[in-house]
Amino acid sequence: MYLVNRLVIKIRLPNGRIIEGEKGKRILDVIGYNIGLVARYNCKLVDLSTIMDDEGEIEILDFNDADGKYVFWHTAAHILAHAVKELYPDYKLGIGHPTENGFFYEFYTFEKPFTSEDLSRIEEKMQEIISKNYPIKRIMLSRDKAIELFKNRGEDFKVELLNEMSEEEVSIYEQGSFRDLCRGPHLSSTSIVKHIKLLSVSSTYWKGIEGNPSMQRIYGVAFPEKKMLDDYLKMLEEAKKRDHRFLGPKLEIFDLFEEVAGPGLVYWLPKGALMRRLIEDFLVKIHLKNGYQLVYTPHIARIKLYEISGHIKYYKENMFMFDIENNKYAIKPMNCPGHILIYKSRKRSYKELPLRFFELGTVYRNEKSGVLHGSLRVRGFTQDDGHIFCTPEQLESEILNLIDLTTKIMNAFNFKFSAKLSIRDPMNKEKYMGNDEDWEKAEKALARALELRKIPYTVEEGEAAFYGPKIDIFMTDVLGRKWQLTTIQLDFNLPRRFKAMYVDKDNTEKYTVMIHRAIIGSIERFFGILIEHFGGDFPLWLAPTQAVVLPISESILDYARQIYRKLMDNDVRVELDDRPLTLNKRIRDAELKKIPYVLVVGEREKQSGKIAVRKRKEGNLGTMSIDDFIEIIKKSYPKIE
RNA sequence: GCCGCCGUAGCUCAGUGGUAGAGCACGGGCCUCGUAAGCCCGGGGUCGCGGGUUCAAAUCCCGCCGGCGGCUCCA
Numbered sequence: 195m196y197l198v199n200r201l202v203i204k205i206r207l208p209n210g211r212i213i214e215g216e217k218g219k220r221i222l223d224v225i226g227y228n229i230g231l232v233a234r235y236n237c238k239l240v241d242l243s244t245i246m247d248d249e250g251e252i253e254i255l256d257f258n259d260a261d262g263k264y265v266f267w268h269t270a271a272h273i274l275a276h277a278v279k280e281l282y283p284d285y286k287l288g289i290g291h292p293t294e295n296g297f298f299y300e301f302y303t304f305e306k307p308f309t310s311e312d313l314s315r316i317e318e319k320m321q322e323i324i325s326k327n328y329p330i331k332r333i334m335l336s337r338d339k340a341i342e343l344f345k346n347r348g349e350d351f352k353v354e355l356l357n358e359m360s361e362e363e364v365s366i367y368e369q370g371s372f373r374d375l376c377r378g379p380h381l382s383s384t385s386i387v388k389h390i391k392l393l394s395v396s397s398t399y400w401k402g403i404e405g406n407p408s409m410q411r412i413y414g415v416a417f418p419e420k421k422m423l424d425d426y427l428k429m430l431e432e433a434k435k436r437d438h439r440f441l442g443p444k445l446e447i448f449d450l451f452e453e454v455a456g457p458g459l460v461y462w463l464p465k466g467a468l469m470r471r472l473i474e475d476f477l478v479k480i481h482l483k484n485g486y487q488l489v490y491t492p493h494i495a496r497i498k499l500y501e502i503s504g505h506i507k508y509y510k511e512n513m514f515m516f517d518i519e520n521n522k523y524a525i526k527p528m529n530c531p532g533h534i535l536i537y538k539s540r541k542r543s544y545k546e547l548p549l550r551f552f553e554l555g556t557v558y559r560n561e562k563s564g565v566l567h568g569s570l571r572v573r574g575f576t577q578d579d580g581h582i583f584c585t586p587e588q589l590e591s592e593i594l595n596l597i598d599l600t601t602k603i604m605n606a607f608n609f610k611f612s613a614k615l616s617i618r619d620p621m622n623k624e625k626y627m628g629n630d631e632d633w634e635k636a637e638k639a640l641a642r643a644l645e646l647r648k649i650p651y652t653v654e655e656g657e658a659a660f661y662g663p664k665i666d667i668f669m670t671d672v673l674g675r676k677w678q679l680t681t682i683q684l685d686f687n688l689p690r691r692f693k694a695m696y697v698d699k700d701n702t703e704k705y706t707v708m709i710h711r712a713i714i715g716s717i718e719r720f721f722g723i724l725i726e727h728f729g730g731d732f733p734l735w736l737a738p739t740q741a742v743v744l745p746i747s748e749s750i751l752d753y754a755r756q757i758y759r760k761l762m763d764n765d766v767r768v769e770l771d772d773r774p775l776t777l778n779k780r781i782r783d784a785e786l787k788k789i790p791y792v793l794v795v796g797e798r799e800k801q802s803g804k805i806a807v808r809k810r811k812e813g814n815l816g817t818m819s820i821d822d823f824i825e826i827i828k829k830s831y832p833k834i835e
Numbered sequence: 836g837c838c839g840c841c842g843u844a845g846c847u848c849a850g851u852g853g854u855a856g857a858g859c860a861c862g863g864g865c866c867u868c869g870u871a872a873g874c875c876c877g878g879g880g881u882c883g884c885g886g887g888u889u890c891a892a893a894u895c896c897c898g899c900c901g902g903c904g905g906c907u908c909c910a
Contacts, residue, residue: 307839396905397838453901562836715910747867782871796869814870
């Protein structure tokens with residue numbers, strides 16, 4: 195059946211079925227009330243109550259779709275705001291959004307905090323709003339009408355937002371007596387948000403600007419099914435067990451001793467110190483193999499150095515300073531100025547570029563107390579810091595090499611990654627230093643390297659530093675919070691400040707191009723991510739203890755000692771557990787300590803000259819010769835290439 | 836730094852005005868064991884620190900130190 199003159203509107207349902215739309219009708223009327231949350235109409239997200247009047251395709255999204263989930267949480271945020279306004283009519287609405295794992299809404303509460311009892315009340319009220327099944331309507335108003343509406347309702351913050359908007363017409367969403375300024379889209383009814391849980395309250399400044407009114411922000415989660423909410427809450431509980439702040443001290447990796455030693459300073463316990471050394475050795479070797487030269491720079495310097503670099507001007511707040519014989523000194527917050535001094539130790543020719551310096555450089559920064567977080571954000575940390583000095587022509591191949599080096603290093607830890615490319619704000623080019631041509635070349639070089647190596651990335655306009663564009667790589671912690679590890683930053687600024695030059699072919703002096711780069715970022719932060727990523731079950735090459743020998747009884751101790759000795763002699767990190775405890779108890783201890791292999795030896799093994807091997811989490815693998823076992827350990831180390 | 840919450844044994848926590856408790860861990864003894872907790876006994880705390888209220892403070896109030904969740908900032 196072909197109707198040539200009819201509008202063709204195809205609707206794809208979440209289950210993949212395709213049905214036909216009908217001009218003039220609401221999407222909702224065609225698909226029914228129990229299907230989907232929101233629609234993507236010719237690539238644009240719209241309410242299900244949208245009237246179909248354009249030809250094209252409509253995709254109905256459910257909670258499994260990222261956008262569907264986002265809208266679900268957006269409506270949950272509105273229900274939160276609705277509940278708060280019903281319980282506390284005087285409180286003023288701020289803003290509310292979905293987030294990556296839930297939603298929030300913030301309110302001006304006349305400096306009164308929400309208590310946990312308040313949260314329970316609000317949660318109950320939200321359930322009531324959900325059960326009342328209010329239809330959610332989108333209303334278009336002129337901006338002036340909207341200002342009038344919110345002024346009458348005492349919503350000063352909404353009025354402020356409206357006054358800053360340029361649109362002549364704005365959308366308002368309505369559910370029951372509640373109205374909010376919102377672009378939408380939203381679910382079609384409050385009853386679709388089934389199960390909610392408010393998680394925490396915190397305060398923020400209005401628009402995030404210090405000095406603005408203090409808002410109370412409530413965070414929550416919501417799900418269409420009870421089981422999903424239960425699973426999520428259970429996942430939060432499980433996450434606590436992987437938290438590096440819990441596992442770090444427990445696995446004897448690090449501790450902070452905050453109360454006596456001060457916050458944000460990491461003490462490396464023996465097992466952690468061993469792992470750190472393994473990682474440092476790996477990093478040094480792989481950098482040497484990739485054309486870097488090792489350097490060391492002192493931990494303190496006269497502030498003159500940081501006046502030249504500009505750190506005193508732009509970074510003073512974060513620097514620890516003190517006096518020596520009437521001269522002002524600072525503890526180094528960054529390694530770059532030192533590396534530039536080394537570059538400038540003599541006149542450089544284009545023939546010796548690129549020069550690549552590498553240092554495991556320990557720096558100290560006076561981070562505000564409120565931002566410190568386990569070993570992920572600290573005041574003293576060691577960066578795998580490198581600086582590349584090259585000519586503009588070499589930029590592209592240097593960046594490509596850096597992407598490759600990053601991949602090699604991340605592979606050693608089984609880390610997958612995607613990148614963020616930060617470029618200039620094209621509207622505000624004058625904010626940045628350096629000339630247009632350099633910037634374009636640099637931004638292109640960064641993007642091309644990512645594309646050539648097929649690294650997925652996002653582009654962030656206006657996120658570049660004033661001195662150059664950059665590539666950053668983030669990892670998420672156990673609660674989904676993002677932490678920056680890798681950074682590759684181009685710098686047009688420091689070479690000029692320090693007059694870091696090279697003599698080119700034509701015998702003229704030119705400014706060198708400088709790349710700042712840290713691959714794992716900092717050892718402390720990297721360990722936080724590493725611990726949470728593996729939940730303490732480190733890969734074999736990193737495990738501080740790779741195997742423990744368990745003699746079944748005292749009578750077999752001699753054979754156990756022989757095995758232990760042989761493994762030691764072959765560089766296996768092995769322990770002998772000859773405590774007079776039951777075998778089961780000692781196996782349990784080894785599992786809890788997350789030791790990868792347990793080697794049980796008894797009369798049977800002594801007779802055959804072998805070992806019984808038990809693998810962490812997998813159980814008994816049966817017997818094996820000692821040489822075969824040594825081979826397994828040896829093969830676990832990452833290749834350095 | 837800001838706002839809220841929190842701080843009891845090495846760890847996880849119970850105890851809300853009347854002389855500090857449990858489990859795990861630790862020490863001792865018995866047990867000599869075949870793939871995740873054998874049994875018994877014991878030591879251990881100026882209840883974060885300082886001040887105040889009270890006949891009496893882990894408990895109530897104030898200040899400080901530290902932690903947690905966010906905001907802002909960052910590797």
